[in-house]
Amino acid sequence: MPYSPKITSVDAxxxxxxxxxxxxxxxxxxxTGTSRVWESASRKTRGKSGVDAVAISTVIRHPSRPASTIVILQYRPPVDAVCVEFPAGLVDEMEQPGDAALRELTEETGFKGKLSFVSPTIVSDPGMSTANMRLATVEVNLGEDEKEPEQQLEDGEFIERVVVPLDxxxxxxxxxxxxxxxxxxxxxxWAAGLHFAKTML
Amino acid sequence: MPYSPKITSVDAxxxxxxxxxxxxxxxxxxxTGTSRVWESASRKTRGKSGVDAVAISTVIRHPSRPASTIVILQYRPPVDAVCVEFPAGLVDEMEQPGDAALRELTEETGFKGKLSFVSPTIVSDPGMSTANMRLATVEVNLGEDEKEPEQQLEDGEFIERVVVPLDxxxxxxxxxxxxxxxxxxxxxxWAAGLHFAKTML
Structure with missing residues (x-):
């Protein structure tokens, strides 16, 4: 990264x-039958599928390395910080969520895999917004000497991928x-649920 | 519930x-040094702690029943549906997140427990909003014949609590x-991480 991203102004x-x-x-x-008011935010980009976004929990299996997943690091202006997230993205207008998951995984990480599960539609912050998503699970099987693929980022996208052993x-x-x-x-x-299963059950 | 909640109008x-x-x-x-614009939504209610909200993953242990957690069911206008969530709530102006977690758990579910962990501040939907939260873990130990406590809901709150075995x-x-x-x-x-640990590792 030649420059550190930074906020120059915040306006209403x-x-x-x-x-x-x-x-x-x-x-x-x-x-009780009482009329009340609630304030909510929405994305304007929701397409035919009715789903705003997908995220991908990837499982990478390799003959001699521990089972791993991929997280991405990218600067997010709303929170003015580098965020650590599952690979994710918006579903295109005519796209199905499962296809969006495979597309986003390849764009953001380079990896191609097999879709093993797509969650039902779940809601990201339902006290405040209409935002919804699906969580896809994608399995990637690597050969012993297989090289890590190249990311396929668009211009203006700065995303670092990190392969992390699940443990x-x-x-x-x-x-x-x-x-x-x-x-x-x-x-x-997701990580807390995994950790909980290993330590508290 | 005497009436089913329903939306009567949605306006800009x-x-x-x-x-x-x-x-x-x-x-x-x-x-690259290029000036760009990002649109974001925020809550106006963030207090001194810098944290908007807390959610609680409860672990209920009982001598003769399986380890369980509590989820709550409540109608959420932004998504016009009954939502299934961890107990959660906004942190009050002068409150610490851990105290808010114990308070909300008791209000929404009646249960009192011991705070065993509070996560760092995590962000709910950082591509779209500044919303942040902490996830608390609370342990509740019940005696063999201990009765389930009463909820302490405010007027106008309609929240159903459900105790669910973690398995x-x-x-x-x-x-x-x-x-x-x-x-x-x-x-x-959280549930998917737990399930993943049981089935895929």
């Missing part, structure tokens, strides 16, 4: 200037956090 | 009417999803 965004997101005022009738994932995320990186809540929860 | 929300959330236009300089959590979330409920992405990821 008038609704009529917003291109990617929008606000709704939702009027709803609650369980080290939780500790690695803690370390990233101590270094000032921001771990995505969904990736953290 | 002008920025100057929004009380709980706001939009930012972030101007930033990227890794059944992943399948239960799939079932809720099939019934038309929306599973929170963070809870799904």
């Amino acid at each position: 965004l008038p609704a009529n200037e917003a291109k990617w997101i929008e606000f709704q005022k939702i009027t709803w009738s609650d369980q 080290e994932l939780y500790e690695r995320l803690q370390k990233y956090s101590e270094e000032g990186k921001m771990v995505d809540a969904r990736l953290w929860h | 929300l002008p920025a100057n009417e929004a009380k709980w959330i706001e939009f930012q236009k972030i101007t930033w300089s990227d890794q 059944e959590l992943y399948e239960r979330l799939q079932k809720y999803s099939e019934e038309g409920k929306m599973v929170d992405a963070r809870l799904w990821h």
Whole structure:
């Protein structure tokens, strides 16, 4: 990276200037029949599939190395930090979520794999936004001497991929956090569930 | 529930009417030195701790029943569905996240427990919002004949709590999803990590 990304200004965004997101005022009738108001944010980019985004939990198997997954590191302006996330991306207008998962994994990490599972539609922050997603599981089987593939990033995308043994994932995320990186809540929860199974059950 | 909650209207929300959330236009300089714009949503309620919200992964241990966790079911207007989530809530202005976790767990589920871990600050949807949170782990030890405590809901809160054996959590979330409920992405990821450890490692 030739330059460190940095924020130069933050301004209020008038609704009529917003291109990617929008606000709704939702009027709803609650369980007592009382009319109430809820404020919500939405993405404007949701396509035919009805799903905003996909994330990918990858399992890389190799004859002589421990089972691993891939996380990506990228600067995210809303939180002004390098974030640690599962590979992920928006689903295109006419695309199916499973296809988006394989496409994004290859673009962001170079790896090609076999889709083994796609979750139902799940909601990212339902107290505040309509944002939804699916979590795909992709299996990658590497040969003993197979080289790591090249990423296929678009111009203006700066994404670092890191292959992490599954046994080290939780500790690695803690370390990233101590270094000032921001771990995505969904990736953290996945790693915490894995860690919990190993240590508390 | 005497009435089913329902949405009566959805309108565009002008920025100057929004009380709980706001939009930012972030101007930033990227890794090539190019000036770019990112649109983001924020909560207006963040307090001294710098953390918007906490969620709680509870572990209930009982002498003769399987180790369990608690999920809550509540209608969420942004996604117009009953959502399945870990107990969670906003951190009050002067509150610490760990205290908020114990308070919310008792309010939403009645259970009191011992805080065994609080995650670092993690970000809920960093491509779209500044929203952040911490995930607390709370341990509850029940005696053989101990009764389940009462919830302490505020007026206008309609929250159902469900105690789920950890071994059944992943399948239960799939079932809720099939019934038309929306599973929170963070809870799904936690359960998927747990399930992954049991089946794929």
